[in-house]
Amino acid sequence: MDLTAPTAALAAAAADLVRLVPGKLVDPVLSGVLLTATAAGVELGASDRERTARVSCPALVHTDGQVLVPAKPLAETLRALTEPEVRLVVEGNRLAIRAEGARFALPLLDHTLHPGVTSVSGSGGVVSGASLATALSTVASTAARDEALPVFTGVRLRSEDDRLVLRATDRYRMAIASLPWAADGEVDVMVPATLLVEVAKQVSGVGQVRLVAAANQFAASWGQTAVTTAVLDGTYLSETKLALSDVDTRVVVDADALAAATRRVALYSDARGVVKLEVGDSEVRLRATDQNAGEAEESVKTTVSGGRTSPAYQSRYLLDALRPFAGQRVELAIQPGMRATVLTAVDPGEVELRYILMPMLPPKA
Amino acid sequence: MDLTAPTAALAAAAADLVRLVPGKLVDPVLSGVLLTATAAGVELGASDRERTARVSCPALVHTDGQVLVPAKPLAETLRALTEPEVRLVVEGNRLAIRAEGARFALPLLDHTLHPGVTSVSGSGGVVSGASLATALSTVASTAARDEALPVFTGVRLRSEDDRLVLRATDRYRMAIASLPWAADGEVDVMVPATLLVEVAKQVSGVGQVRLVAAANQFAASWGQTAVTTAVLDGTYLSETKLALSDVDTRVVVDADALAAATRRVALYSDARGVVKLEVGDSEVRLRATDQNAGEAEESVKTTVSGGRTSPAYQSRYLLDALRPFAGQRVELAIQPGMRATVLTAVDPGEVELRYILMPMLPPKA
Numbered sequence A, B: 001m002d003l004t005a006p007t008a009a010l011a012a013a014a015a016d017l018v019r020l021v022p023g024k025l026v027d028p029v030l031s032g033v034l035l036t037a038t039a040a041g042v043e044l045g046a047s048d049r050e051r052t053a054r055v056s057c058p059a060l061v062h063t064d065g066q067v068l069v070p071a072k073p074l075a076e077t078l079r080a081l082t083e084p085e086v087r088l089v090v091e092g093n094r095l096a097i098r099a100e101g102a103r104f105a106l107p108l109l110d111h112t113l114h115p116g117v118t119s120v121s122g123s124g125g126v127v128s129g130a131s132l133a134t135a136l137s138t139v140a141s142t143a144a145r146d147e148a149l150p151v152f153t154g155v156r157l158r159s160e161d162d163r164l165v166l167r168a169t170d171r172y173r174m175a176i177a178s179l180p181w182a183a184d185g186e187v188d189v190m191v192p193a194t195l196l197v198e199v200a201k202q203v204s205g206v207g208q209v210r211l212v213a214a215a216n217q218f219a220a221s222w223g224q225t226a227v228t229t230a231v232l233d234g235t236y237l238s239e240t241k242l243a244l245s246d247v248d249t250r251v252v253v254d255a256d257a258l259a260a261a262t263r264r265v266a267l268y269s270d271a272r273g274v275v276k277l278e279v280g281d282s283e284v285r286l287r288a289t290d291q292n293a294g295e296a297e298e299s300v301k302t303t304v305s306g307g308r309t310s311p312a313y314q315s316r317y318l319l320d321a322l323r324p325f326a327g328q329r330v331e332l333a334i335q336p337g338m339r340a341t342v343l344t345a346v347d348p349g350e351v352e353l354r355y356i357l358m359p360m361l362p363p364k365a
Helices: A007-020 A071-080 A129-142 A193-203 A255-266 A315-325 B007-020 B071-080 B129-142 B193-203 B255-266 B315-325
Strands: A002-006 A032-038 A041-047 A051-057 A060-063 A065-070 A085-091 A094-099 A102-107 A123-128 A154-160 A163-169 A173-180 A188-192 A208-214 A217-222 A225-230 A249-254 A274-279 A283-290 A294-301 A303-306 A312-314 A329-334 A341-345 A352-357 B002-006 B032-038 B041-047 B051-057 B060-063 B065-070 B085-091 B094-099 B102-107 B123-128 B154-160 B163-169 B173-180 B188-192 B208-214 B217-222 B225-230 B249-254 B274-279 B283-290 B294-301 B303-306 B312-314 B329-334 B341-345 B352-357
Touching (some): A002 A007, A007 A051, A007 A071, A007 A085, A007 A225, A032 A060, A065 A071, A071 A094, A071 A102, A071 B255, A102 B255, A123 A129, A129 A173, A129 A208, A129 A315, A129 A352, A173 A315, A193 A217, A249 A255, A249 A274, A249 A294, A255 A283, A255 A294, A255 A315, A255 B071, A312 A315, A315 A329, A315 A341, A315 A352, B002 B007, B002 B041, B007 B032, B007 B041, B007 B051, B007 B071, B007 B193, B007 B225, B032 B071, B065 B071, B065 B102, B071 B094, B123 B173, B129 B154, B129 B173, B129 B193, B129 B315, B173 B315, B188 B193, B193 B225, B249 B274, B249 B294, B255 B294, B274 B315, B315 B329, B315 B341, B315 B352
Antiparallel strands (some): A032 A041, A032 A065, A041 A051, A051 A225, A085 A094, A094 A102, A123 A208, A154 A163, A154 A188, A163 A173, A208 A217, A217 A225, A249 A303, A274 A283, A274 A312, A294 B102, A341 A352, B032 B065, B085 B094, B094 B102, B173 B352, B208 B217, B217 B225, B249 B303, B274 B312, B329 B341, B341 B352
16 A cells, blocks of 8 residues: 555544544454555545444555554544645555654554444435534433443434434433434434534534434444444433423523523532522522532523422533523423423524423522 | 622632632631731732732722631632622621622631731842743743652752742753842742742733742742742752763754654654654654554754764653743753753743753663
């Protein structure tokens, strides 16, 4: 293999690949990047057996070939280079990365041991990259990170007519986003949130992202990048569990003003981090109190309709719930007792988001 | 006590104070801020018995008084406020922090238990804040962080005629900076580096900083701020230990170019992180090799005089040594064998810096 490529493009391709498939420490082959040089350019592929990714990059290929080298050292070397062009050439049992005055040589791994990079054929559809990134930035971060409960580490993607609905929960809160969906088939899969967090970062500037589901597999592709993953078992996450029939209090408030006040008042909250939202006639009064820290209260102007049910929340979760509505007015639909509050934007955009937050017992006076 | 103060100025004063005296967890009194309101304004004081600080802030004082409250919660509350003015008023056993629509109440601690904020009288002199910040940013970060060897956690400040000389070492490298000193007396003290790291951040925009040494005490003051500390026992750190008589190779190089190449080549270094500097006629060639990582080499254009002694360094320490010379040409004075290399700027400014770096055994080929 012998090729010359634009350094920035090749570095970006390698970095994207490593972030999509971080690799497994147990097996160097599964932490490798499979470089395939053909007349069309160079393709970078990776697989950890559960997840695969490939990214194409333009290159002037002098000699075709395929090699496997450690992925992270390749990405780090390319990222550190400032020369506009870089040459990758096999020299003995090394892949040499050559730039003006410099040579970096990575050991070749046995590419015949690599599981290869598969593609998924199934039914799916197309979404806008910006909308998918917006939806995932909230939904994927709401999933649990605790691997002990794998079922809560996923995002359920489900097509419902001309909308794609994304749902995730860690049991304390749930985020549900829907966005326009140009379908050529149906999808209903549970996809690991860690992968979708990375996909969200990479697609925010992309026009179209194609999503495909097949038996036990999910694939996303955009631009020069394609990623596949095994799916989680997750038919549990259905809408029916959400009983919102008892909403008796609706509060409309500037999300940033409520978040800023929450951050201040939460400095005085108890060990559980609880703040109380006292609903008044045209304001909510946030309160926190702690035996050692002292106490705090702050009023925020709101529009209130219905009753005066006054819930308490864990401040960290309330801030997470308000973040996706930054810069907007948000409605809190509040139910009495220990039942969920639902946050929605007053003027939703293309991506419609519902954030469901469980209340806490109020702090002791 | 009852006063109104500009929020930003009071928040900055409280933040500066907390950073200079982070307090001790064992005793809430030593993590408190002593607020003293007089017609002149409000003074914030802190002491952990070894270190004290006080910062003055303008305020409109309605009622004089002195209270002690937890320092970090006060600083965090003030920092979070966006109102231009804030009122501090004693209400029962609370200090209330009041802004439009909000009240935050901190518990009062017993201010009679506070050790008070002393001042140091002794001999000293004046330096420029910018020069002191520049010198400390390198010297203070060279001291060891390991509290098990307190003698290496200090910076020695010594007046030598019209220069103030700062020295610190962690035994693997040493930094020596000198800057202009307007003396009214002599100083020769070993000051904890952790405090000086914070002083460096706070004085960079200040015209003059006054430094004073007395028996077992050191004080620095600038603008509205004064800090004192107990000194370390450190007469050991003397110039005489540096035998630089055997310098046989001098390399002059662009510091940024050498640092960038070091960062790239170091990706291929062995477990010790060693890179070798092969000195040629008009270039140095950096080399690193590791059985697993592969190998790397890169050339950097230099001016070489004297011999061709080719040392090896721990890459991390070489990068630390080059950092203070960023944007400049640096001379490496190299000695044969396992003797130190000295880095100096080709065109030093007001602050003259010598960075002394111990070599390592070269990597195995």
